[in-house]
Amino acid sequence: xxxxxxxxxxxxxxxxxxxxxxxxxxxxxxxxxxxxxxxxxxxxxxxxxxxxxxxxxxxxxxxxxxxxxxxxxxxxxxxxxxxxxxxxxx
Amino acid sequence: xxxxxxxxxxxxxxxxxxxxxxxxxxxxxxxxxxxxxxxxxxxxxxxxxxxxxxxxxxxxxxxxxxxxxxxxxxxxxxxxxxxxxxxxxxxxxxxxxxxxxxxxxxxxxxxxxxxxxxxxxxxxxxxxxxxxxxxxxxxxxxxxxxxxxxxxxxxxxxxxxxxxxxxxxxxxxxxxxxxxxxxxxxxxxxxxxxxxxxxxxxxxxxxxxxxxxxxxxxxxxxxxxxxxxxx
Numbered sequence: 001x002x003x004x005x006x007x008x009x010x011x012x013x014x015x016x017x018x019x020x021x022x023x024x025x026x027x028x029x030x031x032x033x034x035x036x037x038x039x040x041x042x043x044x045x046x047x048x049x050x051x052x053x054x055x056x057x058x059x060x061x062x063x064x065x066x067x068x069x070x071x072x073x074x075x076x077x078x079x080x081x082x083x084x085x086x087x088x089x090x
Numbered sequence: 091x092x093x094x095x096x097x098x099x100x101x102x103x104x105x106x107x108x109x110x111x112x113x114x115x116x117x118x119x120x121x122x123x124x125x126x127x128x129x130x131x132x133x134x135x136x137x138x139x140x141x142x143x144x145x146x147x148x149x150x151x152x153x154x155x156x157x158x159x160x161x162x163x164x165x166x167x168x169x170x171x172x173x174x175x176x177x178x179x180x181x182x183x184x185x186x187x188x189x190x191x192x193x194x195x196x197x198x199x200x201x202x203x204x205x206x207x208x209x210x211x212x213x214x215x216x217x218x219x220x221x222x223x224x225x226x227x228x229x230x231x232x233x234x235x236x237x238x239x240x241x242x243x244x245x246x247x248x249x250x251x252x253x254x255x256x257x258x259x260x261x262x263x264x265x266x267x268x269x270x271x272x273x274x275x276x277x278x279x280x281x282x283x284x285x286x287x288x289x290x291x292x293x294x295x296x297x298x299x300x301x302x303x304x305x306x307x308x309x310x311x312x313x314x315x316x317x318x319x320x321x
Contacts, residue, residue: 009238013246013302017295020250024292027285043282060169065205070165073201077158084154088147090315 109216109260113209120267125214128196131221135192143189152315153190156182160198165207174293179220179256180227180249181301185308185315188228195220215263222259227252241316245305249298250291257287 004011031042063070116124139145145153160178167173182191199213199220208216231248238244261283265276272279308315 007240009234009240009243009247012237013243013250013298016247016250017298020291020295023288024295027288028292031285031289043279043286057169062167062173064165064167064175065202065207069205073205074158074162077154077161077201081151081154081158084151088151090148090151090312 109208109212109219109263113211115209115269116211116215116267117270121211121214124218124263124267125211128214128217128221132192132196132217135189138189139193143187145190148315149186149190153186153194156185157194157197160194161201164198164202165205168293168296170293170296174290176293176297176300177220177223177253177256178297178301179223180231180245180252180297181304183224183228183252184231184245184248184301184305188225191224191228192217192221195224215267219256219260219263223252223256226255240306241309242302242306246298246302249301250294253294253297254291257290261287 113121156178160182163176163178165175167175179191179195182194186194196213196217199208199216202208202216203210203213227248230251231244234244234247261280264283265280269279274282305316
């Protein structure tokens, strides 16, 4: 079996990866360094202004929306997962 | 659903194939139109679940886990290219299939709106965007089986394809609906959104690697979990 046949999947993945990377870098070069909110307002023809943040950041990571409600809902989902795992197993 | 001002809309964002606009950005007509289309598709999924496709008990647990994971990841803004978030919709599609996946994206979008990430009126449109990702990713993952057995590349390519489809649907939904209070021509908005989609696809690289690694790992330790087929 040829190398191409063996690694066909990875070659396809790699080719897509390269095309996407080049397209993304080209687009980033065109728009310049700006936040996604700012980039969007520019795209639809609005002048960017200060954006509201849902909560604080942790090493640049932040929660979109209300962090308290995020924590509560995530807690409920985790409890639900535990119950589903106990009852149905995997 | 009144018209919106520039300041209102500037607080909104757009990331990996998800329209997280606030209520008021689409006219009431389009809010209802996208909700109706989404509800019809959800109805079809429920019909399949109740009649033709009965999930195994373990699938309920898997669905619960991916719902929690998708919700958790969906809300976290990653400091890449100004701030983006991952979707995990292709992973949902691979692990649960398109039928249960439809219900999961509905739940995730409702919970996202509940914490203020996107408007309630946009849930219908966002379900359609995410649904396109689910369906395309699932089809590509299944289709790739004929080409390769390597789970990493199958999941990676499926993720790229799904998120690309999601970006196309997102652009189409915005162009068709129009954003209230904006005076750009359709061509100008299309060019702007295409650039955003290209950058979004750059972020999809992260998601493709993540999905590929997770699916390859699951395939190694629990291959039975990946046998999701419509019967």
